[in-house]
Amino acid sequence: MVKENSGFSRRKFLCQVGKIGGASAVLGATGAMDLFLxxxxxxxxxxxxxxxxxxxxxxxxxxxxxxxxxxxxxxxxxxxxxxxxxxxxxxxxxxxxxxxxxxxxxxxxxxxxxxxxxxxxxxxFRDMHIHLDKTYYGGPWKAAHTRKNGIFDMIALEQTLLLELLPTAQERAEKLIELILSYGSTYVRSHCNIDPVVGLKNLENLKKALINYSDKISHEIVAFPQHGLLRSNVEGLMREAMKLGVTHVGGLDPTLVDGNMEKSLNTMVQIAADYNAGIDIHLHEGGETGIKAIRLLADLTEQAGLQGKVTISHAFSLASLSSGEDVEMADRLASLGISIASSVPIGKSVMPIPLLLERKVNVMLGNDSITDHWDPFGIGDTLQKAHLAAQLYGWKNEYNLSRAISLATGGITPLNESGKQIWPxxxxxxxxxxxxxxxxxxxxxxxxxxxxxxxxxxxxxxxxxxx
Missing domain, CATH: 2.30.40.10 (Urease, subunit C, domain 1)
Incomplete structure (x- = not known):
């Protein structure tokens, strides 16, 4: 895809997004959708x-x-x-x-x-990053939690909140599944908390919900150590989760949260290798810290023979790479089949999604949080994420818009790049x-x-x- 307007106004974009978000809040997801018929x-x-x-x-x-x-x-x-x-x-x-x-x-x-x-x-469509196991959706409205100490405030909050949500976790997961189905997603990769507070209970509830909808949606599950793989000492619980049919090993900010990048990443990769599983790590860390983690994970992926089985979610540090470094990194990721999962974030730095696509990195989209203590804005529509990407990167003409559908479908398009019908x-x-x-x-x-x-x-x- 080619960026059509290098002078694209972020202020204009944020105003447009504000209109979408405002409509969603006032009308609800279904009402907001009608604005775009x-x-x-x-x-x-x-x-x-x-x-x-x-x-x-x-x-x-x-x-x-x-x-x-x-x-x-x-x-x-x-x-x-x-x-x-x-x-x-x-x-x-x-x-x-x-x-x-x-x-x-x-x-x-x-x-x-x-x-x-x-x-x-x-x-x-395919929602490749969502948290079905913890959401306010289906219950009373509640805005996101106020944070003064970043992710550590959220980890502290979950010490009590997860237990409060547990009795209705399956019910709310099922309502969330129905929501994303209504927007056309029939494949989901859900991250699921594995932590000392709820142990494997969220996983048990999530599996029940997904079984109830097995005729309607296909799925993958990531065992996600939300409170830190090392910090919360959950390697044993993670291994138990893998025995229960989890498809991916998760991780979280190995330097910021776990405090030991090498040990955290090595532990995560070892679990994946032991259970022949994939990897999907939450990597929020920006700048050089995040880049170091990506480079080490790439090396470990190659050493463990996990090519094509690793995803880095968020990967905000990629936005900080200089010209030339970004191409080198993208080529390294592409050569190892390492995917990037993004929710198309709006912030000070713009993720280099067009460059990643150009260099043949597999970019997947997800809604991430849907009305929970992290974020109140998610509406559950993966196509809307492709729509936001098109706005953000200036993909306005017929060709670029038609190619953008691939971000929502997992790469499947009705026409190939030269216009030949390839699906269905x-x-x-x-x-x-x-x-x-x-x-x-x-x-x-x-x-x-x-x-x-x-x-x-x-x-x-x-x-x-x-x-």
Whole structure:
């Protein structure tokens, strides 16, 4: 992606974001979403839908008719000016798209049929950094906690707060799952507190919640030592968590919180190696301290053979790299398959997401906190994070907006860089979102309502009209 306006005004951007956040606070997540319905799409799409009790499940065989698919780019003077689309009928069997047909082609009329009514089909979204196990969502409104001593105030607060939240942890996790599903996310990587206060109880509740929604959402779980891996002496608990099916070993600010970067990172990597697991560390530390941690983690990743299995969440220190150093670091991360998970933060320093993408680093987006003691602003919409990235980095034209959808989908795009259709294809999972928009670029810019969300062929959220 190419930054289109190097003179982009941060003040203007913050004003725009303030309008979004203000609308979310006043209207709630669903009401705020309606502000971004595309002007040329039906803002009342669901009002016209026949709420038939039938809905496809993972074992269904059915036709999804009149689906809008992107088919290519339209060029003017050598530049992408628009996105072309076609209407198609999809035959879905046992969670997979087995045929993509012209709308005038014959199909078995005895199959269950659902009408997409010309809505655009997009790959479903992936929330790759969220905390489902601790949230105020689903309960009374409460703003974030006031901090005077940074993260240490929050660790102290959690000594009592986690126990207060524990009785409703599963219920609130399930409501949060329903929220992100309604925004089109069918894959989630949730960090889960492993600490001396609740032990493995948050993990137990989170696993129950995810099992209850296993037909609607796929997941990964990070065992997260929120109070410090060394500081809270939880290596034993972390190892117990790995035995319970956790997919990733977490960590937290090895210098600032644990006070021993080398020992903290080595312990984290050793646990991952012992259990053949991935790594996803919270690294908030900025400047040289954070850079040293990233460089050491890269070396340990290579030594332990964990290429392609390591994620650095936040990685704020990357914003402090000088020209030349940033390219060198990005190339090192890309060569080892180390991913960066970001919530597209707004602050004094701007994360170098465009450079990371240019150098082929895998950048993933997540909502992080959703209405909890850390942050009151998260609304649960991964597409909105791609929208914020487009605003922040000046991705305003058709091509750049259409490529930005990849940040929300885990890299899947309907068209490749040259405009050839690559998704969906026969044999692909029917894991997708129907939206009232004309193309990916419009969806990123305008944030249309997610009318229907499919997970492996099953209706995970929203509604489909039967025929």
């Amino acid at each position: 595309p002007e040329n799409a039906s803002a009342n799409a669901e009002k016209d839908i026949n709420l038939n009790t039938k809905k496809p499940d993972k074992n269904s065989s059915y036709m999804l008719l009149n689906v809008r698919l992107e088919s290519g780019y339209k060029y003017e003077n050598g530049l992408v000016a628009a996105t072309e689309t076609v209407l198609r009928n999809l035959h879905i069997v046992n969670g997979k798209i087995i045929r993509i047909l012209d709308t005038n082609a014959q199909y078995n009329k005895n199959l269950e049929c659902y009408n997409a009514k010309g809505m655009l089909l997009l790959p479903s 294809k026969a044999g692909d999972e029917a894991t997708a979102v129907l939206v009232p928009a004309s193309c990916s670029a419009e969806a990123v810019a305008r944030l249309p309502k997610r009318t229907a969300v499919l997970h492996k062929g099953a209706l995970a959220s929203g509604v489909l009209e039967t025929i």
